[in-house]
Amino acid sequence: MKIKLALLFGGKSVEHEISIISALQAYMSIDREKYDVIPIYISKDGEMYCGESIGNIDEYKDIKKLLSKSYTVTMARTDGRVEILRTKTKAFRKPFVDYVDIAFPIVHGTNVEDGTLAGYLNMLGLPYVGCDVLSSAIGMDKYIMKAVFKDNGIPCLDCKLYQSDDFNENPGLIMLGIEKDFDYPVIVKPINLGSSVGISKASDRAGLENALEEAFKYSKRVLIERAITNLTEINCSVLGDSQSAEASVCERPINADEILSYSDKYLGGSKSSKGMASTQRVIPADISAESTAAIQEIAVKAFKVLGCSGVARIDFMIDNESGKIYLNEINTIPGSLSFYLWEPKGVKYKELLNKMIALALKREREQQKITYAFDTNVLSGVSLGGTKGAKGAKL
DSSP: OOOEEEEEOSSSSSTHHHHHHHHHHHHHHHHHEEEEEEEEOOTTSSOOEETTTTTOOGGGGHHHHHHHEEEEEOOOEEEEEEEEEEEEEEOOOEEEEEEEEEEEEEOOOOTTTTTHHHHHHHHHOOBSSOOOOHHHHHOOOOOHHHHHHHTTTOOOEEEEEEEEEHHHHHHHHHHHHHHOOSSSOOOOOOOOETTTOOOOEEEHHEEEEEEEHHHHHTOOOEEEEEOOOOOOOOOOEEOOSOOOEEEEEEEEESSSSSSOOOOHTTTTTTTSSSSSSSEEEEESSOOOOHHHHHHHHHHHHHHHHEEEEOOEEEEEEETTTOOOEEEEEEEEEEEEGGGGGGGGGGHHHHHHHHHHHHHHHHHHHHHTTSOOOOOOOTTTOBBOOOGTTTTTTTT
């Protein structure tokens, strides 16, 4: 009997469209001999949809039309199994759609990749592919991520955190503080976004003000760090879990501007996007063997430090003047799941997806050995005052 797998994608995120591309790339490659795949699209307002056309990338050229011929669903746990249920049913039609054995979230950005969706699946008791709630949340928050990595001896650039309320109240004071802590140029980043959204470089006071205003459109907190003026960007993927993990080959993405932009990453100079697979890149990266080995070692360490599972992509910067390597950020659900970094190692996309699902099932077996509840009679003597509510209640 095949394993029933729910493929979840979309969500309330500025990276919504990239999630659709990444997920439907995977949808076409998941092993149909092992898995019965049920695509579930999460709209920008958080509703989940199923339907015959949900797995067809061409249908997303007109999402409004696609949703009109699809139906909304939810998931619920009943009698020890998770079910997909229609939220609206016609007369004499049962809400039951199908059972689910495991979920495969391929989502990017806030409200989904940041642990939100993982928490929902945890509450359902549904095994899922990828990072757990904690590693997802830390990986999404660039400030906390840097703090954890630095505490574990992983090289990251120094940074400072700033709040939108403080900036709105007194932008001049905030900028004076930044100028006191950093020399120009600086990089301004929203704290919790990927795909280079809202990130910009500032070389003077006017540029800084514009960069802050742009970043605060996407997050209430922004990160400031010095800009490396002569850098090489290198990315490396990691596959595994906290017990065992391996690094992919490294890549050097080719960016049109000084910062690898959303367009560089996903549009690749063409009108039809193929996700991160369309980015112009050099694979393997044209850097020294020593730098390659160092980056791969740091990438695996960072992956394990956060307790990641499945596939992540870790982005690095090499300061070409000092030769120092810095970890820039981790992507706990990378665009296109970084399959292009594994193919040079002989791992085909279908095999990569199989390995990720196997890791999720392994985690589920391990968690079943953990005790999450114990018998207690604490409720037997509790009184909350009957119909009068909690007044006078004693615990």
